[in-house]
Amino acid sequence: MQRILPRKEPSTEPGAVHLSTRRALGFKLAAPAKTLDAFVGWMDAAGEPTIRHDLATAWVAQFSRGTVLERLNYVKQFAEHVAWFDPATEVPVLDGRPYGSHRPRPLIFTSEQIDVLLAAAGRLTPRVRAASWQTLLGLLAVTGLRISEARNLNDDDVTPDEDDGGWVRVTDTKFGKSRLVPLHATTMTAIRKYQRLRDATFPAPRTTAVFVARRGTRIARSTATNTFREIRALAGMAGSQTEPAARLHDFRHSFATNTLIGHIRSGGDVDEMMPVLSAWLGHVSPDSTYWYLSNTPELAAALADRLPVSGGDDE
Known part of the structure; x- marks a missing residue:
């Protein structure tokens, strides 16, 4: 197995990039670096080229017992990063349960994948349902709203401004915080076009909701879940042995990660951006926002262009 965590010379190998990226996002990683170096050295000695569940748990x-959880969690985080580059990688679990804080590996949508999902939504019937879901998914893609926040929007929560753009007022959020989210003019145009179709279809409104289901009622939570499963199946994004299924929450992960990538590529500072991104997403603090940032190859590359990558000692 190729050495993943060299000690002296700069490197762009997965281990070094993984550690450098997480440091750039504010994490202190002295202990993880030592753990990963020991794990990779053990895999080297065993002649194993790919991280697997059985290898991690054996190591x-x-x-x-008191250090098993911590060590396996470091390996798990590393494996989640490597899985972006090597689909054969297995993220370690033990007794059927992941160690440490766990989440499904999110899909970070490309603009092409978002277009595919929007096109699939356009194939729903009846027409108003297709328009509702195309507009809803488009709003999630450009704002990072939670699906619950988008479902709960009422018409008077969406207001125009003098520059042809607008604002979405998000109230009663997950953490009880309210916020205003700006909308680009093109987003406002799409919402207004959808609202005209919705109102023509249901001239006697049954709800004040922006987004409605096929019968003109507010989209229920269960309806949202089932409808998106239909959309992702039409889009060919229902998952496979090597690729997770698309989820509604992936729009939020994608917005956070892709926004940070764009900010870095434009020369922006990560530390300055995190409080802004946190406020936009409605998080209590930037600590919550770090959880949404997936270490994609694109994010790693953007940070690598800005940071010296060294596999040296972490103390």
Whole structure:
């Protein structure tokens, strides 16, 4: 196995990029670096080129029970990063349960994938349902709203401004915080076009909601889940052995990650951007926003262009 965590010379290998990227996002990684170096050295000695569940659990089994959770969690985070580059990678679990804080690996949508999902939504019937979901998914893509926040929007929560753009007022959020989210003029145009179709279809409104289901009622949580499953199946994004299925929450992960990539590429500072992104997403603090940032090859490349990558000692 190729050495992943060299000690002296700069490197762009997965381990070094993984650690450098997480440091750039504000994480302190002295202990993880030592753990990963030891794990990769053990894999080298065993002649194993790919991270697997059985290898990770066998390696941590040699340590005291009190450190197993911590060590396996470091390997798990590293494996989630490597999986972007090597689909054969297995993210470690033990007894059927992931160690440490776990989430499904999100899909970070490209603009092409978003277009495919919007086109699939346009194939729904009846026409008003297709328009509702095309506009809803488009709004999620450009604002990072939670699906619950978008479902709960009422017409008077969307207001225009003097520059042809507008604002979305998000109230009663997950953490009880309210916020205003700006909308580009093109987004406002799309919403207004959809509202005209919706109102023509349902001249006697049954709800004040912006987005409605096929019968003109507010989209229910269960309806949203089932409809998106239909959309992702039409889009060919229902998942496979090597690729996770698209989820509604992936729009939020994608917005956060792609926004940060754009900011870095434009020369912006990560530390200055995090509070802004956190406020936009409605998080209590930037600590919550870090959880949304997936270490994609694009994010790693953007940071690599800005940071010296060194596999040296982390102390």
